[in-house]
Amino acid sequence: MANRPTQIQRTPNALPARDDGIVFTSLCGSNPKDIGGNCLLVDLYGTKSDGTSEHARILIDNGKYGFNANADIRYRKGNGKSVEGEVEGAFVDIRPWLVDPKTGVTPSGEPKIDAILITHAHQDHLPGPAYLAKMMQVEHQDLVIPPIYSSSYTAEQMKELSVFKRLPEELRDAVTPVVVKPGSAIPDLGESISVKMQPVNHTPGARRVLMSTPAGSWLHTADTKSDPTQPFREPGATMSFGGIPDLKVISADSTSAGKTGPQPSETDIGRTLSRIIKDNGDKTVVVGVLGTNMGRVATVVRAALSEGRTPVLDGSSLRTNAKSVENAGWSWEETCGIERRDIPDRRRVQALLDDGSLKLSDLVVITTGSFAQPNTGLDLIASGRHPFVTAGADVVVVNSQGKIPNVVESVTAMESKIAAAGALMINPEKSVKLGYGPLHRSGHYGEEELKAAAGDMDPDVREQVTFVPVHGGPDLIAKNVEAAHVAGFKNILDLPVNGVEITMDRDGVRESGEPHLPNMFVAVQTSQDWRYPRWDFVPLKAVPSLAESLTPVDPEPEASLALGR
Template structure:
């Protein structure tokens, strides 16, 4: 039997989020990352989106381990949902373990899953796979990639990375190790594609440090800084700047409080014992001596900054001349929510600073020049981009070819594809695995689909009209009609609107009663009412006709 390795992406290709990759050889499979994707505007009511695990469930005896590159949500957020179905050991860095443990605790899995800590240079043997963790610079400490020795050759999975000569927490991308493995021979490179369209070199986190120190030292009022709860290095910058300017810090938002506590406990955050204050103290500190660090930089509906912007936060009211710093960029799909919050905060009198105004955020992903450096170091025979929308993957493929990969050896994969690799051949199979979006809504996992979301979108556009029609078949008599409408027309016009609909229904039934054979169908009645409303007010609400016989 020819030795074959299967490379199967479950998420992260053709999209930003829910990164997950399966490597399968014979009867052994390992997964790299298991993330979530944040819902876009059309995903009405959805909390998060996770990968489709059906293939793994069917082949669960093959799955032996999960390897995590770093602790961002789009790489670890889906873990609890997978581990509830298939309990296998997890391998990750110390910080990632802390973040994962918080998630497992939330899902009642804390003492039910084995999470093993690995560091740069550590090698883990799982069946035919030898996975070596190597360090990369990213927007979170302890990030890494994997050099995986397989029976068909070495595979390099970069994880999310950039090349930063001045990283805040002294974590560099290990180009020396990549050059070594490149000289040994690399069969396949799987590399971060997020900014494969951006020329040049990604800016250093040092620029953000300089900007935040400047803004915090210059402000004479209260400062509220919102960023990702997992951006530990950014939080450390804010802590350093606050302490330098004799400011106390109030941390708020569940994930922010949990992550700051965990990072302090593990030694990733250095902070004086009296710098952090409680919510009881927050209103007793002079505004000029207070920095609030909170969640909500992505405009999430229930996050702290969003509640502040709406004026419904239980402790903090936005005051005139507050300085609010959004130290992040909107994740694709969140642009409108973030802009809405910014507008509300300006309206409340705050001075809002975001990345278009100052360097309060830099990307955590490699631009073209950095990608080329890695390609030249690794010198892969085969290439496939990961972590990117479709344009990013195609542009990264072109860059790989430019850097020496043969045209037929560079692939653009999609979620569910199966790339089969031997020592001397590679083929993209025609068959695919299931790779649907699995929507998480409240406690429901996968109990809504695209059709449900279409209905939700329709409801959100023009509202809903419910018509309860009481009809006596024996006497061919329309007894009573009740109309209920929501989100269609304002209250002082609603009675006239309902009466028009009732008149239309009566006309419809009068016409039916004049016919020899009466065919009364709820769908046809709904269509008739929809047509009438469309002609009357040029709107198309969802219409439900309920016939009471």
């Protein structure tokens, strides 16, 4: 078992099983070398009106770690089966906490997970349950997947995952999220235990999680920011920490806490894009986005229309996600002034270019690949494989997304290829240098936003609340700690590595017990044909690059997987 660094002081586990309170563990996400793989295990203890104790266990997110792993591997499993293919990413293995229907208990003997909450539709939070179900199918396992809860848009995105679509019907049903209305409580967790998913600004349908027991409340921010101009923003979406009854802990998730000063809004970014489009009136303009960032897509559509250009949704994921937004209840016409079906896709634009109805300089091509993912639009342009955009002097390529730590090298290489081909390559840094203005704002809060959210709190409450940063390596955690100091928090307990328990009860908030680390599995794409994907699954040790970047996650932890609950 890997141990936590000795310089971090721990206190003994002081939470008897029947005491009211919350025990919180970040299983993955607080990674020393990278971000991603967000997965939180939370135990809630309460006391019913008749004096008997009750317990609920929830999992918050089960995301992918290793966005751009792109490692080809060969591995022989314990059963002798040889696995060859491309790594898609690593996930926390939650099977030890799922009930075996034959025995009625979990394989580990631990309490079962009662509910899985997916806060939003980004890959580092969303897809684990679908890959889990596929692994159970491949390995002929029968375990009970607990109910999964999310917003409508997040549920739509789960159903659009390639791996989800290739599950048998009964497993698709098992991992299809139950849609909960903003602010509604998760059902059947207990009389004295409450868990609510509240709307925040991030992606469409993003949620934070408010957990309450008789010992107090714990708010997990998930990914959040403060931007009232964001398209597809839900009514009531807030980052404010004010007015939460009996609040004792805030676990805060931000990779941008170190950003100081006011952050640009989507309206500001829209003005920047309009200036770039207007200033390059005789050129093809391509704007790279994250495929799930539909708010940014809407901003680009508005900017294109404002300059008399035709916006193009270039790529199947953008078309799918745009439809998911519509299915979740938002209107493209009300938001952007154009119906979704009237925004042409790659195939339709190709036909219009061929018959002369449009020319390339009429277009703003919205495409994917801001993180340099393989076979996305920006990657196709960089490698000269895009069907109708060829990088050259008559093309402007805009990457509207800032770089996160684990993709800096690959994004820089991609942008350099595009520039070397003669295109004007504009990223957020260059946009400011050229005088166009801000081109990117993080989906996570900056220092000023955290200060404003904390400013809504009663000062006495703020001084008593414990602030717990939970996302990223030590450098990002340190920036979040500093931002918390600036925001006026006095009690700050950082989680610099995975597997550390935090206990909140009537005696206070503290680290509790020894660090325990989960198994992780790696999904491997074994098919050579992307149209007919197949997967197999190997242990983390099969992919040393991922295992090393997650250190001190133990690739072969103790078989019991006990987490000291």
